[in-house]
Amino acid sequence: MSARVPLPAWVDRILLPVLNVSLAFLIGGIVVLLVGQNPLEAVQIMLYGAFGYGDGFGYTLYYTTNFIFAGLAVSLAYHAGLFNIGAEGQGYIAGLGVILVALWLNGTHWALMMPLMLVAGALFGAFWAFIPGYLQAKRGSHVVITTILFNFIATSLMSYLISRVLKPAGVSADESARIEAVTRVPQLREFIPFFGYSPVNLTFPLAIAALFGVWFLIWRTKFGYAVRALGFNPTAAHYAGISNARLIMITMALSGGLAGLVALNEVAGVQGRLILNFMAGAGFVGIAVAFMGRAHPIGVALAALLFGALYQGGQELAFSMPAITRDMIVTIQALVILFTGAMGEMLRPPLERIFARRAPAVARPAE
Template sequence: MQKMPKWADVALIPFLNLLIAFVLSGLVILAIGENPINALRMMISGALGSTYGWGYTLYYATNFIFTGLAVSIAFKAAMFNIGGEGQAMIGGLGVALVCLYIPFPHWTVAILFAMIGGAVFGAAWALIPAYLQARRGSHVVITTIMFNFIAAAALNYVLVNVLRPKGEMNPQTASFPETTQLPTLHDVLAPIGINFSKSAPVNVSLFIALAACLIVYLLMWRSRLGYEIRAFGLSSEASVYAGISPFKIIMVAMILSGGLSGMMSINNTMGEAERLVLNSVEGAGFIGIAVALMGRNHPFGVLLAALLFGFLYQGGSELSLWTKIPRELVIVIQALVILFTGALDNMVRAPVERAFIRSAKRGAH
């Protein structure tokens, strides 16, 4: 007997998890003497009430789409890639090297090479933990966590000692040439008469992220490779019996995952900062884990979850700016969402499944 319909797993469970997280967040806000209803209104107004707010919400969501898709591909192969943060850092280095050292006539050419640079560097950083698991049995969770720290140290060294311009104190590269700077959503929409905020950082990499959702869907659900990855994730023993190589699946899945994480840097490095800075990833690699979990490892679900976390990031920033609610409490709200959509998912899932089973039995009689 099916425990519950597909729509309940895809929509109802995440909604209930999200509702519980917001209710508990409201109680915390109430406990510090603030009105949770006013706080919610402030978040909605700050994130969705203007083109400026939408610009930042979509900017953050673009990062989370890339990292969420990266985590979801690894999940489908029964691997927990926690290295998205480090892979995005190293991907940013690939983007920076392409933009700084290759002369481009126009951004449309530059972005293609930057995508390749970010994807190759991110994939290369994921390749080592993948090989260690496939050939040596080293658990990918442990190795990818360690590689986050190695990536941070390596990037710090390169920025301070190699790529930092003379006379510059901050650990960052020089500004990218003008021909590599990406148009913002304002630049894209202005010619067709739509007025969008000039100061919002969302740029054309948003469209690349949306295209990535479609490509990942076609790869995972409409190709032989995607079928093999999903089959391996469901049962490695059965997939081996069917002739699927574990080494191939582990390597390919992690390369795709690392490549998507590395491509995130076209948004924050090439699109927003227009240079490589030390802390450009800002935790997006870890948020991608929550996005993938909440989106049930499906590209459409990842897109919706990324928009939600983009809303939380931008709305939370406005909340801490215009109210007495500290920024740390906004992080608590985000943590509660992650907690209930991830670690405590079964707390909601189990009673909902029992309710559907009881309903099905009553219907059968």
């Protein structure tokens, strides 16, 4: 182990992720080739679909918004050494908070409602994450297990509430009553016609603000310092006078609150009503986004954009190349997750060997 030389920063942060994504696309290309389609044309369609025109770019940003919030939620918890797999359920429950406030004050102007719906969503999401946080801090139930299980509870609870309580009479689809247009979070297309019909809305700038907010919180505040101390070494943090239990609960709640903002985008921005399973896996993609982005806001932003582009480009691909089914799109997305998340460290040893050989004089004295 002593022979291992750390990689230069740019290799670690840029080259390695780029190589990982390239590998994923290489394998994805082989899949496309196997079904008898041209991989280069497929890439072209995906790029055009994701960035080539206003509607497509707007959809990319809409997906990106979800992935930024979910990615930040996972990242924040990760800095405290907590693996929050429950962003999916936290966001889902947050939808309840958003819709309750929205329907309660339906018809009120969005400028007043957006902060209210934001707070309600964040609080509901925070509550759903706080319980596993409490169980971890006070009862020692591992947060990975509890957050997974809380996803299932959230699904069942929300199915029940939507189909039995929130559904208005005479509607066949399982969905809540609609939020009036004036109350909904406005679409960016109302200000920027370039975005066509796409659903990207004011939640997107909010997501950008959240990136800065989380960066500031983790690296520029006492609280963030305590969070990182807890993540690096809980024993040392405790010895330094930090209340680990309290910090775990607060961090989990904040993490859930961030996941809850996905609901603001989906419920108040895009759908205008509460529908079944509106999260559609965004919470799980958040895990991949956080890992690929090294739990840093800049990384999260780029990874979220990549996945947003994959989702929207994938739609375009499935639409334009009927031979490529949606299952193959999922395969390609899964390959990216596999190579950037699960096998993200696979290329590190060979890269370390290459760079150790290339710059021994610089690296060695640092040992």
